[in-house]
Structures are given as C-alpha cells and as structure tokens.
Amino acid sequence: MSITTLSVRIGEPDIECRYPVIIGADRVIGLAFRWHRNWNALLSDGTEKDLGRPATGQKGIDMAVAWLTEEYAAGRIGAIALDMVRAEAPQPLDGEVPLLHPRMAGTEGKPASLRNIQGAKTALAGLAEHHWKPVLHGFPGSDNPWFLECLLCGWSGVRYWSHLRGRNGEPPRIYRHDGGCIGEDKIRELIPAYQA
Ligand SMILES: [Zn+2]
Known part of the structure; x- marks a missing residue:
C-alpha cells in the first residue's frame, strides 16, 4: 500500500x-x-x-x-x-503521586537534582494552598502539562504550574478552569491568598 x-x-x-x-x-x-x-x-x-x-x-x-x-x-x-x-493510555490515580514526574526523577541511576526536588516541594505546597491535587504523576516542571484535580468542585484536567504559581507575589488568576468551578466569591472565601 x-x-x-x-x-x-x-x-x-x-x-x-x-x-x-x-x-x-x-x-x-x-x-x-x-x-x-x-x-x-x-x-x-x-x-x-x-x-x-x-x-x-x-x-x-x-x-x-x-x-x-x-x-x-x-x-x-x-x-x-x-x-x-x-x-494503554494513562489513567488518573486514586492515591498519592510521587514527588516528581518520572521524566524529572533522574535517569540511569542518577538521582533527581536538588533543584527539581525543591521545585516540586514548592509546587506541591502551592497546589495545596489553592486546593489542587495532582492525580497522575509528580511535578513535571513549570511548563509541562500536569493532570490535576480541582478539590473545590471535582473537575480534572491539564494545568501548568507556570500559570498556577502566580507572579510577582500576586496569587494566580482566580479563574481556575472551564465550567465556572464554584464561583469566584466562594473561591475568594476559601483561599486566603485572594483575601489580601
Ligand atoms: Zn473547580
């Protein structure tokens, strides 16, 4: 053919x-x-x-x-x-994910870099503060897709840490994902970063 x-x-x-x-x-x-x-x-x-x-x-x-x-x-x-x-497509997990995405976790016997470990800890703390939970894998880096669950409403989908971490000391955009989530007023009430 x-x-x-x-x-x-x-x-x-x-x-x-x-x-x-x-x-x-x-x-x-x-x-x-x-x-x-x-x-x-x-x-x-x-x-x-x-x-x-x-x-x-x-x-x-x-x-x-x-x-x-x-x-x-x-x-x-x-x-x-x-x-x-x-x-064989990847599926969301029920339990906890590892700290790092497999592609960030070191290769061929080399451990993950301290920079990646620190970046992952910062990202996971930031996600927790904003009620997001990784449900597929650990931290993939700031600009790689990260499959997350919104703990406010149960939506899940791909987000990027570079968009969720906020900038210049400002919190991230209050818009979380399509579908409106639980509404901006309730989000503001639940997340201290929006109350300043
Ligand atoms: Zn939501």
Whole structure:
C-alpha cells in the first residue's frame, strides 16, 4: 500500500497531552508530545525520539507529524492499533503521586537534582494552598502539562504550574478552569491568598 493513499490525522490527546498520529483508519505511527521546548515522538516499539524545536512559524505538532510520516513511509518505524493505544493510555490515580514526574526523577541511576526536588516541594505546597491535587504523576516542571484535580468542585484536567504559581507575589488568576468551578466569591472565601 502506498503512503500517498493513506491519510494522516492527529487524534485526541491523552491526559499527558500526547497526540496520537494516525495513519489510515486506525493505525498509530507515534505519540507526539512537547517536553520543555522540544517535541518528541513515542514510537510503537516503546522508544522515544527527540525531534528538537520546530522552525520559526512551524507548529511542533506539524513537525512531529511530518517526521513520523516520513519514517513510516520509509519503513523505519511501525504502527500499532489505535484501540491498543487507548487501552494503554494513562489513567488518573486514586492515591498519592510521587514527588516528581518520572521524566524529572533522574535517569540511569542518577538521582533527581536538588533543584527539581525543591521545585516540586514548592509546587506541591502551592497546589495545596489553592486546593489542587495532582492525580497522575509528580511535578513535571513549570511548563509541562500536569493532570490535576480541582478539590473545590471535582473537575480534572491539564494545568501548568507556570500559570498556577502566580507572579510577582500576586496569587494566580482566580479563574481556575472551564465550567465556572464554584464561583469566584466562594473561591475568594476559601483561599486566603485572594483575601489580601
Ligand atoms: Zn473547580
């Protein structure tokens, strides 16, 4: 089958913001995701490829799609069924998460950096103060997606610590997420940082 006869599309992201790149009806040739400033592809054999940063004006996801399509057409990477990808997608946890996201927790016997540990402690304290709870993994860094539960209303979804930590001594924006949460008056009542 020629690659030119197959359409490529981007599927719905999982709760870690990884986008399945789908060829034909339902074959996934990779999961594309951003980590810090680089885009990466998780391949069907479980390995990862760091694709670097997109060119100016190019979207990272488009760069990843182009790379995956070319590799697949050349026979260098395989594909797996979308159903299998969905079945293995990460799910929220019931209990406590570790301090750090696995990608921040040190690699190949090297421990996590003190900077990451300190950053995680600061972030978790800030989340607790604002009634957020991580329900997928530990601190992923300030600008990587973090799947959180809103403890005020039960909403869950992806947030970024860089948006939740506030700036210049000011608390974060009182707007928490779509759907209105419990309303700004009640939020103000419950969180001392908004009462100053
Ligand atoms: Zn809420």
